Amino acid sequence: MTRKGSRIYQIKVTLDNVHPAIWRRIQVPSLITLFELHETLQVVMGWDNYHLHSFLIHSEHYGDPTYDEFDELGTKDETRYKLSQVIREEGVRFVYKYDFGDGWKHTLRVEKIFPAEKGIHYPRCVKGKRACPPEDVGGVWGYEHFLEAINDPEKSERDKYLEWIGGEFDPEAFDLEEVNALLRSTTRDKNRETFSAWSTEDDRFRTTLADVSAAWAQGLPEDQRVVAENLPLRRDTVTLLTYLRDNRVTGTQSKGNLTLKAVHEISEQFVNPPILEEKIGDSVFRIRSEEAVWPLYFVHLLASVSGLVTGGPSRRWRLTPLGEQFLTAPAPPQVWFLFTTWWTQANWAMASPYEFRDDSVLAGFREFTSDHLLDLPVESRMLFEPFADRLIEDIGLVCPIEDQDQARHVLRAIVEGIVVDPLTDFGILIPEQGPHKTLGARYKEMLAFQVTPMGRGLLEAMKAL
Structure with missing residues (x-):
């Protein structure tokens, strides 16, 4: 569905520094926001939206300001700017960056601007060539090495790469019909719950911790009470809840994840702190979103699904009354509560x-x-x-x-x-x-x-x- 008064921008998207070229030609309404353009680019290119992104348009950076913690780039909120506000004429080139670790850079060129055609679903892809590189393959150099390895039976890494990718990879593959079906599905489903992993209803759990504490927690042998007390998952959950109680944390605008500052400060207090950066050779790889830190993400999801916390995209993460009660409960009921959440609700x-x-x-x-x-x-x-x-x-x-x-x-x-x-x-x-x-x-x-x-x-x- 095209918004009333919208014109259509035809844009050629080319993944830089990859040969032979990987590209798409898309048509999008002029009134979509840059965040919606980002969503469209993820679908047509074939990315999985696992990593951070940004736009560079006329020397201005657009994206999620939450991740520009020190305002180093002066990042503008991409949800507040429509495409027609920042680009007004044909021939303009701008940049879309994705996955700051792998460093994928896309050049976008506005080929033409024209009135929307009646009966046409926008956004749509009208042409393209070649498959998107796999996520986390290591950027341009890593992708070249990956292709070389899977196509050479003598390469020692061949089996490892094929197992990692799921058995096969065709760099020439591109299915236009499938891409447009995904675009239609994304447009239709974008406001459903799957758009965000987090539960957002504040009052859906009105129970108390005592209501869910089973007989299991009563008469528990002392050695098992010690196990429950020392269980890292329970202790990490207490760490997360305490941090959210004592600090103001607003979910990122795109997914509602914790900010990188919160990810670092919470993770370092975990029983077994996860690795947030790793040096390989001369390169340092740093995590760029909460989803990349599974121990924290898992605890956060459990807390959200169970009603211990409430929050989401551009909303502050807060403890609920149930979350406050959880912090004061003994260890066995805490473990039982988390387990029943995973088993019955997650x-x-x-x-x-x-x-x-x-x-x-x-x-x-x-x-x-x-x-x-x-x-x-x-x-x-x-x-x-x-x-x-x-x-x-x-x-x-x-x-x-x-x-x-x-x-x-x-x-x-x-x-x-x-x-x-x-x-x-x-x-x-x-x-x-x-x-x-x-x-x-x-x-x-x-x-x-x-x-x-x-x-x-x-x-x-x-x-x-």
Whole structure:
């Protein structure tokens, strides 16, 4: 749908310094905001919107000012500027930067401006060439090395890269119909809940912590009380809530994430502080958004879904009355509350390393995971692959990849991501990892796990609800 009075800008988008050229030709309404143009560029190029971005137009920077913490660039709020306000004539060139770590730079040129055609859905892509590089491939140089490696059977990194990318990658691929279908879907769904990971209703949880404290937390053996008290996930949740209580933190305008300042200050107080920057050779790689710091992002999502905090895009993150009560509760009820949130309310897909499209499958995960884990003796070593394969078969989980070995690898990774890893965080499982069979000792893979005594009690209490 085109807004009344809107003209159409035809823009050629070219990814700089990549040969042969990767480009798109798009037509967008003149009255869209620069933030909406960013969303369109993500879809047509094929990016996943994992990283920060900015526009450079007539020497002015536009983006999310939240990330320009010291006002070094004088970043203007992209949600407040329409395309027609900053560009008024044909022939203008401007820049769209994406992923400041990999450093992708796109040159945009306004080819022509014309009246909207009746019956045409805008924005749309009218032409393009070649696939977008994979996210986090390492910029232009990394992409060149990636292509060289996957096309040379003699390269030692070939198998590693193919596994990382999911089995195959065609740099010449570009599907115009698929891109426009995604654009229509994005326009239709942009105001749905999936636009933001955060829950935003302040009053949807009116319960008290006592209402959700099960018999599990009463009469708990002393050794398990100590485990609950020392559980890093619980302690990290207290750290997050305390920080949000004592500091004013406004969610970023695009996704509602914590600011980088808050990410750093909270992370350094975690039981096991996550790595926020890493030096590889002469380069230093720094995290650029909360989503890149999974331990913090996971705790934040749990707190939001459970109603301990409220906030979102351009809204201040605050503790709710339930969040205040959580801070004063004993450790066992805190652990139970967080676990019931994950088990009954959270979308497990958020922990998956691969995209999920069928929510009914996730429902099956909960039921079958509980049954299979309760069948295991406490503190008995269970091999991961047979467990994962049995769970995959019982649920009916499939992966649409022709290479069955690769498909099995993907499915096992999903089980590890949404079952083993989170339940390890809750103290329900103890994992055992070893050297990766394909990639060698430098990389780890899941070998086995065991159910803890506290984990058995939590699963039994959940089953009884």
